[in-house]
Amino acid sequence: xxxxxxxxxxxxxxxxxxxxxxxxxxxxxxxxxxxxxxxxxxxxxxxxxxxxxxxxxxxxxxxxxxxxxxxxxxxxxxxxxxxxxxxxxxxxxxxxxxxxxxxxxxxxxxxxxxxxxxxxxxxxxxxxxxxxxxxxxxxxxxxxxxxxxxxxxxxxxxxxxxxxxxxxxxxxxxxxxxxxxxxxxxx
Numbered sequence: 307x308x309x310x311x312x313x314x315x316x317x318x319x320x321x322x323x324x325x326x327x328x329x330x331x332x333x334x335x336x337x338x339x340x341x342x343x344x345x346x347x348x349x350x351x352x353x354x355x356x357x358x359x360x361x362x363x364x365x366x367x368x369x370x371x372x373x374x375x376x377x378x379x380x381x382x383x384x385x386x387x388x389x390x391x392x393x394x395x396x397x398x399x400x401x402x403x404x405x406x407x408x409x410x411x412x413x414x415x416x417x418x419x420x421x422x423x424x425x426x427x428x429x430x431x432x433x434x435x436x437x438x439x440x441x442x443x444x445x446x447x448x449x450x451x452x453x454x455x456x457x458x459x460x461x462x463x464x465x466x467x468x469x470x471x472x473x474x475x476x477x478x479x480x481x482x483x484x485x486x487x488x489x490x491x492x493x
Contacts, residue, residue, distance in 0.1 A: 315428040318365045320357030331433045333380035338439060340392060341431050344448040346371030346456065349482055350422060362422045369428030370396035370421035373442060373451035383436045391442035393451045394427065394434060396420040453487075460487035467492075 314328040333339045351368045353359035376390045386392065396419050399406055403415035418424055420434060442451040463484075464471065476492045478485050 312430050314367055314425070314430075315369070316365050316367050317351075317355045320364065321355060323355065328429070331431055333378055333383075333433050335381040336383060336436055337380040337433050338383060338386055338392075338436050339377040339379075339431055339433050340372075340374040340394075340427070340439075341377050342369070342372055342374045342427050342429060343391075344373045344452040345369045345428050346452045348456065349484070354422070359422075361419075366422065367425040367428065368421050369426035369432075370394065370419060371452050371455045372421075372427035373448040374427065374432075377431060379436070386436060386439060386441070391448070391451070392439045393442055393454050394420060395438050395440060396422075396426075396455060398424060398435070398438065456483055457487050457491070459484055460491040463488050464491040 312328045312330050314326050316324045316326055318324050331339055348371055350359060350362065350370075354362040354364065354366055354368060357364055373391065373393045376386050376388050376392055378388060379386055397412065397414070398418040398420055399411040399414040400416040401411070405411065405413045405415060420426055420438065421428070425432065440454075442448070467476070468474070471492050476489075478488050478492070
């Protein structure tokens with residue numbers, strides 16, 4: 307792929323979306339080059355595009371809800387091979403802070419989110435650390451795989467609310483993607 311063939315979406319200013327030519331990428335040690343197949347548009351992406359997200363500065367290269375295919379693996383990568391379908395766990399954690407050492411990496415002191423504070427998957431191909439990838443099971447569509455990340459948010463909300471909600475009344479405020487997925491998880 308030449309740079310004329312490689313495209314990246316950028317939110318360059320409030321309400322300004324650009325499709326830019328970019329240089330092809332190569333995975334480094336412990337990294338994987340992934341070709342994007344399906345990329346979800348998250349509410350966070352929409353807030354960032356409006357210039358109204360408190361944790362995402364413009365310009366940004368969005369895309370954290372993604373299913374794709376491994377193109378190449380970097381040195382030392384095991385368990386993934388070209389052609390394999392993958393999805394991304396977008397929290398880029400340090401692994402060394404107090405919270406990461408306790409296994410509470412969701413509140414990592416140095417947390418960055420792929421596609422929010424770093425270049426994301428709304429591109430033809432992207433590079434990401436291998437520890438942020440999960441294999442897509444056979445029989446799962448790319449569309450369903452791209453929904454794993456927002457569904458994880460909904461599932462966590464149900465777990466925090468008490469887990470098994472059978473026979474319970476549940477109030478969900480908002481009927482956006484996360485609200486609808488939370489309703490599904492609660493059922």
